[in-house]
Amino acid sequence: MSEATALLTVAELSRHHDGGSVKALDGVTFEARGGEVVALTGPSGCGKSTLLSLIGLLDQPTSGSVSIAGQNLATVRQAGHFRLQHIGFVFQFHHMVATMTLLENVAAPLVALGLHRSERRARASAMLAQMDLSSRADFLPAKVSGGERQRAAVARALITRPPLLLADEPTGNLDSHNNTLVVELLMAHARAHGALVLIATHNPEIARKADRRIALRDGRLVA
Ligand SMILES: Nc1ncnc2c1ncn2[C@@H]1O[C@H](COP(=O)(O)OP(=O)(O)OP(=O)(O)O)[C@@H](O)[C@H]1O
Ligand SMILES: [Mg+2]
Numbered sequence: 001m002s003e004a005t006a007l008l009t010v011a012e013l014s015r016h017h018d019g020g021s022v023k024a025l026d027g028v029t030f031e032a033r034g035g036e037v038v039a040l041t042g043p044s045g046c047g048k049s050t051l052l053s054l055i056g057l058l059d060q061p062t063s064g065s066v067s068i069a070g071q072n073l074a075t076v077r078q079a080g081h082f083r084l085q086h087i088g089f090v091f092q093f094h095h096m097v098a099t100m101t102l103l104e105n106v107a108a109p110l111v112a113l114g115l116h117r118s119e120r121r122a123r124a125s126a127m128l129a130q131m132d133l134s135s136r137a138d139f140l141p142a143k144v145s146g147g148e149r150q151r152a153a154v155a156r157a158l159i160t161r162p163p164l165l166l167a168d169e170p171t172g173n174l175d176s177h178n179n180t181l182v183v184e185l186l187m188a189h190a191r192a193h194g195a196l197v198l199i200a201t202h203n204p205e206i207a208r209k210a211d212r213r214i215a216l217r218d219g220r221l222v223a
Pocket of ligand 2: 048049050168
């Protein structure tokens with residue numbers, strides 16, 4: 001895969017802690033392109049969240065590099081702006097703002113993009129409808145179920161139509177119906193927008209449905 005076609009290039013990426021005694025990630029290299037759904041698998045502690053944090057500009061590597069759409073992340077000046085343009089993130093725990101309704105939470109990323117309130121609300125409503133959440137739009141996160149919150153978190157990550165979607169165990173606390181729904185929505189996003197979806201998961205069903213699997217063990221790629 002050449003630089004020109006890879007949306008994501010990870011090169012010799014390492015993240016060590018405690019003076020090198022903990023190698024959370026150790027010399028990981030791979031590429032992935034738009035439209036792909038890639039499952040990131042491996043036992044607890046193998047480095048999945050570390051890798052997603054480095055790709056998502058939430059952490060910095062000890063050595064090695066990550067490039068997104070041809071830009072080396074080490075050269076990014078405004079991480080927040082870059083993230084807004086390129087990356088959607090779904091965490092295991094939803095990180096919804098407790099004092100805002102689901103609609104307001106989902107619309108929030110569009111404020112930074114400078115969209116008008118009416119357009120923000122229209123897009124957030126449409127996205128909530130896709131997640132089968134129209135009836136919950138005006139509820140606070142604490143007043144809906146865990147599955148509904150997690151679907152709202154997916155809606156919030158997709159609302160900016162990011163070319164790269166990072167999901168860290170997005171279905172960790174969902175029943176199988178919601179699990180399937182969330183995975184299908186992420187896959188539909190990859191197909192519809194040519195986006196790259198990278199999902200860290202312990203869930204064999206997700207790993208099976210992905211186009212490709214990348215397995216980690218002790219911070220290194222498993223061949
Ligand atoms: N700040 C830190 N200081 C020291 N060690 C850390 C730190 N962050 C992560 N680690 C270690 O790095 C390793 C990789 O952690 P990581 O969270 O990436 O694993 P994971 O694959 O996401 O695991 P899980 O499946 O349980 O979520 C673990 O051994 C973890 O204890
Ligand atoms: Mg993790």
